[in-house]
Amino acid sequence: MSDEEDYMSDKFLQKLEDKRPGLSFSSKTARIHQQEHKKKEKDEKNRVKPKKVLEAEKREEGLNSAISSDNKGFAMLSKMGYKPGMAIGKKGEGRSEPVPIELKSGRGGLGRDNEVKRKLEDFRAKSTQAKEKRQKFMTEVKHNFVDRMSSKFSEQRAKGDLYKSQKVCADLDVRINITESERSFFWPDSYKHKNETESDTEESEEEEPDEDLSLSCVEQLEILTEYLRTKHLYCVWCGTAYDDSQDLKTNCPGNTAELHDD
Numbered sequence: 001m002s003d004e005e006d007y008m009s010d011k012f013l014q015k016l017e018d019k020r021p022g023l024s025f026s027s028k029t030a031r032i033h034q035q036e037h038k039k040k041e042k043d044e045k046n047r048v049k050p051k052k053v054l055e056a057e058k059r060e061e062g063l064n065s066a067i068s069s070d071n072k073g074f075a076m077l078s079k080m081g082y083k084p085g086m087a088i089g090k091k092g093e094g095r096s097e098p099v100p101i102e103l104k105s106g107r108g109g110l111g112r113d114n115e116v117k118r119k120l121e122d123f124r125a126k127s128t129q130a131k132e133k134r135q136k137f138m139t140e141v142k143h144n145f146v147d148r149m150s151s152k153f154s155e156q157r158a159k160g161d162l163y164k165s166q167k168v169c170a171d172l173d174v175r176i177n178i179t180e181s182e183r184s185f186f187w188p189d190s191y192k193h194k195n196e197t198e199s200d201t202e203e204s205e206e207e208e209p210d211e212d213l214s215l216s217c218v219e220q221l222e223i224l225t226e227y228l229r230t231k232h233l234y235c236v237w238c239g240t241a242y243d244d245s246q247d248l249k250t251n252c253p254g255n256t257a258e259l260h261d262d
Contacts (some may be wrong), residue, residue, distance in 0.1 A: 160219040165224045172232045
């Protein structure tokens, strides 16, 4: 048996066509793919574009291209001295580009878009105004609340300081043999009642109302503490009786509770 007839020899195997799946790619298959690709490109070229797409392309092409010298409008401007790139107007203060166009996409009447835009701007302006008004109102409410609480705290503190000052004033006045307070609110009521007799009570009922009672606690406290500082060289908030006026002026912060808080 020769090598050509021996089906196990290399020469015999080389004559056989490769039929393994997925590996064969003949020239016929390539030609078919090429024909399909060309047909696809041809179809793309021959495809009719929608009217809107064609209009948009034409419009963009016209806007992007400068006006030619054959245009009648351009010819008229050229006669008046216009040159490409110049701004219109006697002194060149006008436009240098054409007025842009605005396409109407909706079906509403002319002017409707402007009206809707105007109403929207009015609504936004009113909303902003209402928001600012609401914020201002809330700020005022907060400030009023803080002021009321501060005033309430100051009044309560003034009442406590006034009572303490009255007790100190009564004790200091008695020490220097003062038997009656200089003003009605300088001594506490409980101290005054202890020293009053029945005759004094009857006389006080016949007297006219004291004008000092119309003063507020803060006003009474200010007057009383100034009396203690002047008469007795005493500061309620320092809790100290000073040697002389110079000592008081040098070592005492002042005649208010706030100055002593620091």
